[in-house]
Amino acid sequence: MNPATTVNSDAKPASMLPTNSFQGLILTLHEYWASKGCVVLQPYDMEVGAGTFHPATTLRALGPKPWKAAYVQPSRRPTDGRYGENPMRLQHYYQYQVLMKPSPPNLQELYLGSLAAIGIDPLLHDIRFVEDDWESPTLGAWGLGWEVWCDGMEVSQFTYFQQVCGFECSPVAGELTYGLERLAMYVQDVDNVYDLNFNGVEGDGKVTYGDVFQQTEREYSRWNFDVADTDTLLQHFKDAEAECQRILAQDEIDPKTGKTIVMAHPAYDQCIKASHVFNLLDARGVISVTDRQRYIGLVRDLAKACGEAFLKTEAGGV
């Protein structure tokens, strides 16, 4: 029995139902969170390890201004590459990210509403909030919350941000992160991520997740683990670190326009870059235990500096 049967399908073509296509799942979440007042953004155009790195979360979680956003973020975890052979593990996958600042009092209910929207009935499926305190040492961030289980599978992370970039969140933001592939496998009832129906078409026109990504998983696994040039990467890390610091060291007054322009976002881009390069170096196995801590500390310092810069901007509440 497919859990799809509980979805309200009025007016939508079958191919766009969350139970029939990967993209239908994304569109349904977009609609749901748009209806809750979120700005629906597009993925950030840089390589990141998780949706949290998108400046719409990391930076916007800081400062007093209310903010509600939802977006998909491709996420790269080089060490998770399995050459396209593991049915659930990928070095590139999609996260669906929602950030609400301040956290609304009914955030759990809103979240459960989103599960209902994609066809997960909590009287048929065992939904659980299991302790999982979130910490990102590279972002200098932590929060308390849960991983949300659906029949024993972790389908989301639910976090009340307490600190980001080393700054107390004031007010606290609520962050929801859905692992889209897992969720899609669940609602489509497939056991292998590569069997997911991507476009919802049956027959000749059907495109699977494997059609889109299995080849790239193989290619990136090889590159991540064995080919990526570590000297180049080490240089990239140093460059990103230096550029981030250089940007932040600039005078806040732009000499050309005479206006105050704190370049928090360009600096943060360099921080993201450094973080991803670090992940690649890690996958290449060239980072020792002690070095690991040092690299994480370097990225954290950049993140803190970027957060500090953001708090001097208009979006940061000035």
Place this chain on the structure above:
Amino acid sequence: MPDLLLELFSEEIPARMQKKAAGDLRSAVTNALVDAGLTYEGATEYWTPRRLVLDVRGLTPRSADISEEKKGPRTDAPQQAIDGFLRGAGLSSIEDAQIKSDPKKGDFYIALIEKLGRDAGEIISEVMPGIIRNFPWPKSMRWGVASTDAGSLKWVRPLQSILCLFGPETEEAEVIPFEVGGVQSGDTTRGHRFMAPDELTVKHFDDYAAKLEKAFVMLDAERRKETIKTEAENLAFAQGLELVDDPGLLDEVSGLVEWPTVLMGEFEKDFLDIPAEVIRLTIKDNQKCFVLREASPARGAEEATGADAPPPRSGGEATRVSANNLLTNMFLLVSNIVASDSGKEVVRGNAKVVNARLADAKFFWESDLQQVTSKEGFDPWIEKLDHVTFHAKLGTQGERVKRFDARVVDLIPFLNGADAERSRRAAFLAKADLNSAMVYEFPEVQGQMGGTYAEKINEDVSIALAIEEHYKPQGPSDDVPSDPVSVAVALADKLDTLVGFWAIDEKPTGSKDPYALRRAVLGVIRLVLENNTRIPLLPILNSGLQLFRNQRGQEFGLDNMEDLLSFFHDRLKVYLRDKGIRHDLIDAVITPESDDLLMITRKAEALQKLIDSEDGTNLLAGYKRAANILAAEEKKGTAIAAMVSHELLESDSELELDKALNQIVDNAAQAVEKEEYSSAMSELAKLREPVDSFFENVLVNVEDEKVRANRLALLSRIRAATETVADFSKISG
């Protein structure tokens, strides 16, 4: 007497915190009520994933009136002192104070302060906000709009509602009103998150518990646990299977559900190739599910602790046992709902995840196997140990393994049957698996994986076993390795740890023992005693320190090994006391230099046997009498002959005692020499009769100084005789 019902309802509380939090709530509330002058008959706490509940019975409705007298300054005291007194006593003018006369101190003021009793309700509403604000959560958080205030309420997760009722048991109780962090107390709660989410209005505890039960909330954690256990055992039994008990998991799972329903699922049979312990840990750690094994009549009532059968305890050939054949591909999960399809979807979903997790474990298992069976074998893992820090001041695991080699070489002469080659090889491989993918994912299987991999590449079975067992014994009830190679490596590991931490002065203090050094000492004690091994501990500890200095420079660490030895003495006392050997008897056989744990133990056991016998008890009494007389006379400076002079012995009793002493002291000393402590003690026991008869028939303090000095010399010989086996002065009773 009225009752108080309190419920703090929040978003899901971490399972591991619930029980303690509920206890903290009970003590905080009852302490506050008692401090405010109320009394109560009983208080019981409850907890679920979403609520902390306190049921206080028989609370006094009002605190008693109190009047107290507050003494003030003398009437002629300066105005400042009088003003201070008025402020302190809460009086507005000195007219309200009274004057008391004292013949010595003169006239002084007193204030009579009448404290009227207060209603319990008033007290409760006053103390509750503070208790909630200052609750001792291990981690707490801010949330929502209010979180911009620095003083906003912090709770483990957002606090959603408070129920607080006070009143007589049978009638409707009244709401005790208070507010904290924007949450106003009331008389409502909610049932199960999904099965009965509506608001419930509650009158008193019985009503509350009954309504929750109808709303799919089992309030009592013990009942949730029993329900899970019973359902699990029934499901297992019906399939001819047996639940692999896991009390920790049961505790945790009971804190994840308000309405437990146990369901059975299965995973793919192919995964049974993975070591059983890894399967169990994968399913337990990640999925909070229980594993099942074939019911075996042989096991009977035996309490099994894990999926693996314990390795056989034999003095003979080393063997490793794989217990995979007992584990089945069935597992039990605990759901929080009574699903509308009887749980089919829940089971299917969980099985999917378990399969995926096991696929991952299999990936690690196979990549490890590929590594160890390759030409390189364990080498890359061992090389990597040089980069794995053990402790910042003690260096890497690689350095440790190098010390193990020398340590094992030192120990081998003392371990009967330990083959040097094999022991050194096992020590060399002992820590390699710390760099395997499996141990990286599941640290609990360290040792076990190394042993398994060693077996796969046909290392000698005693080497594989030693790698597996060298962390043992992990606690007072854990098995102690008996194969000599295992014993060698297990001792090397623990002694190296102890010497290192003592050298850098990181000893356990009070309840703090972050490196589990007490456990390591106990491990050494059990390894030595249970294998009847004699090791001269002090030289071994000292040479252990030298091994550190060879690697890290001669200035490394403190010369602290005597201190470590005395720590061994302390732990040995604790260990033997648990075995029923009296503390004072161990003291009687230990000297600061005693470093042969087995001999200390043998002596103490023999001494206990002696003291427990009638002869021993009387001999001890005789010894005490002799020692007391001697002490008194020595204090007085009475002359005591250096040697017993035969000519001065008058009575038969004296002669007999002298004769017995001559014989027994020699025999006992010889037995001690041969380390036959039981026979030394039996010899000593023979002294009982002559000593008794001596005290019965002979007066020590006679007029004749020479005779007295001679008799005192006899007493000295009794004392000296006992000293051949133990220091009797330390024995009580």
